[in-house]
Amino acid sequence: MTDPPWWRNAVIYQIYPRSFQDSDGDGVGDLAGIVRRLDHVAGLGVDAVALAPVFPSPMADTGYDVSDHRGIDPVFGSLSGFDALLDRAHGLGLKVVIDQVLSRSSDKHPFFATSRASRDNPKADWYVWAEPKLDGTPPNNWQAVFGGPAWRWEPRRRQYYLANFRPSQPALNFHHPAVRDWVLDTLCFWLDRGVDGFRLDSWNFTFHDVQLRDNPAESRSVPWPAGQPFQMQHQLFQKNQPEALAFSETVRAMLDGYPGERALVAEINEFHHPVARLAEYIAPGRLHMGFHPGFLGPTFTPAFVRDQIRTFRDAAPGACACWAFSNHDVDRHLTRWAGHAIDDDRFAILCAALLLSLEGTVSLYQGEELGLRSAVLTREELRDPDGLGHWPQGAGRDGARTPMPWEAHAPHAGFTEGTPWLPVKPPEAARAVDTQAGVPGSVLERYRRLIALRRDLPALRHGATRVLAAPAPILVLGRGEDVLCVFNLGPKPAAAPLPDGDWTPRDGTVAGAQAGRIALDGNGWAILSR
Known part of the structure; x- marks a missing residue:
């Protein structure tokens, strides 16, 4: 029998670069800062690191609005700095997975600047454009993930463009062969630099219904006004088109042609039957694995855990899930599940033991190994447009994105010598790495011990x-x-x-x-x- 590929049943450490380590005093984490702290990551015993986007961007959505998919934003460093990070990570035995935001771009992307200028230019059909209805309203009822209609008017073309997330993030037209070729070439650009895999952000938004049919209403009850209008529809035509599955096979075949073992992990942004939908994208010959969404919500009971395991196994027999309890888009699990905890340390260790006992790949989010909760921020401290737009009903995602605390008594817990883009609050600073490293029984040392046990007990990793x-x-x-x-x-x-x-x-x-x-x-x- 051959050994399974590195990504199957691996432990991956997710880094949010803006908040990991600042090296130049501008208050924003960067690639050089990540290199400086990679010894900490390798010391956990994980198999890989996964980086949130570091590409050039106006930062209207903290980097998920990309203006150049083949560069590095100066706030993070340079391509040579990225290469140095790759070399250092590989030298420590770590694989490197990078985020790819390919279903959309920034409205500041040169492609969109050309596309919006007229209806007869070389990029005219690279984005999703549509005529208004006779009364001037958008072509259909599609809603954006972050609220409001998914269509924006462009007076130069006298057409609407599709923006599934924010108005500043126009959707690329994957029905255009040149767009698909550009996507493959972009992935090859990073593969040629030596990356080991990709997280494909919101991959099920790549293709839309070319007939632009209206979405039906969501049949289940959705809390209102807490729920977004987007959740009040079943996005039957806005995403998850059959062409997305076929293109997943094309991407997989291209990746399989590269030497070594490269991995594709899908984020499938899905409210309607999420596990069954995920199973379609990770079927044989398509993407290698996908993030399982089950544990990113409020529920934490034995029956729920059992149901998530069984449901995935039934929907995708033999496939690999990527399990996570926390990430950069949701409150940390110690905050969401606080009602089940005796105290934070004990509960954090329990959650680590459970997560690292699951069959499949495990994704740890930076700071999870310290037992961090989401930080409590004031309205004035928020930077996330989602939080700013929905305050006070919601605080957005910034509480899970505050800087990593390294040294409890250093300014800003050792994250920066400048003013951090988000504050480091005392409860997080008190859990800094230097307060836990080498301390028997600390959350950090328990994570190290559990990851080692997962490696040393083959049944715990592969059984x-x-x-x-x-x-x-x-x-x-x-x-x-x-x-x-x-x-x-x-x-x-x-x-x-x-x-x-x-x-x-x-x-x-x-x-x-x-x-x-x-x-x-x-x-x-x-x-x-x-």
């Missing part, structure tokens, strides 16, 4: 999952035939039966055990083998 019956709030997962993972997801002590066998604890917080039964304190857990 098939068995979902075993247990009374709430206990969750019991078998990995292979010889590893058992038991978790108390509640704050009160609980006990559960064990399968027959002589089980030996390998790590955890076992309160007591006897033949065929295990007792765990609140937020307790155990990984056992036989």
Whole structure:
């Protein structure tokens, strides 16, 4: 038998470059700062790093509005600086995955500047343009993810352009062969520099219905006004077109032609049947794996965890999920699931043990290994346009994007010598790396220990999952035939039966055990083998 590819069942560390480490005092993290701190990442024992966008951008959406998909924004450094990061990461044994925002561009992109100028230029059809209705209104009812209609008027062409996210992010027209060729060439540009894979942002938005048919109403109840109008529709025609699956196969075939093992991980932005939709994009011959959205919400119960595992296995047998509890777009899980916690340290370690026991690839978000919650920010401190637009009903995503705390007593916790783009608040500074490194039992050291255990126990990394019956709030997962993972997801002590066998604890917080039964304190857990 051959070894599985590096990405299958890997542990990937997600870096949000603006907030990782600033090297030049401008208050924004950069590539040189990442290089400086890569020893910390490698010291966790992870397999790869994944970088959020570092491309040239007006930063209307903190880099997800790209104006040059083949460059580096000066705020982050240069292409030579990116190459230095690649060299350093590879020297430490880390693969490098980069974000690709290909379904759209910035309205400041040269392509769009040309396209919007007239209807008869070389890039005229590179974006999605449509005639108004006879009454001047947009061509259909499609809504934007961040609110309002998904169409914006362009007086020079006397047409609307499609913008699925923000008005400053026009959608590229993937039905145009030249656009698809440009996408493949862009991926090759980065592959030739040595990257090991791509996160494909909102990949299911690549193709739209060419007939521009109206979306039907969403049949399920959506909270209002907390829900966006976008969520009140089933985006049957706005995204997830059959051509996107076919093009996924084209991209996969191109990637498979490169030497080494390169990976494609899809973000499928989907509200309607998300797991079934994800399964379509990661079917054999398409993308290698996809981010599973199940654990980025408010629910944290044994029944919910079991359901997420079973649902994915049934929808995509043999496929690889990429599991995450936190990322740069949602509140950190210690904030979302705080009602289940005795204290932050104990709960953070429980969550680490559970996440690192799941079958598939695991994505850790920077600062997760320190037990960070989302920072509490004032209206004046916000930078995220989503938060600014919806305050006070919501604070947006900035609370999960505040700078990484490195040194508790240094200015701005060692992130910058200047004024940070987002503040470092005292609760986050108190959990800085230097307060936990080398401290037995700290959240950081527990992450290191659990990642090492996942590597050292083959069944914990590669074994098939068995979902075993247990009374709430206990969750019991078998990995292979010889590893058992038991978790108390509640704050009160609980006990559960064990399968027959002589089980030996390998790590955890076992309160007591006897033949065929295990007792765990609140937020307790155990990984056992036989």
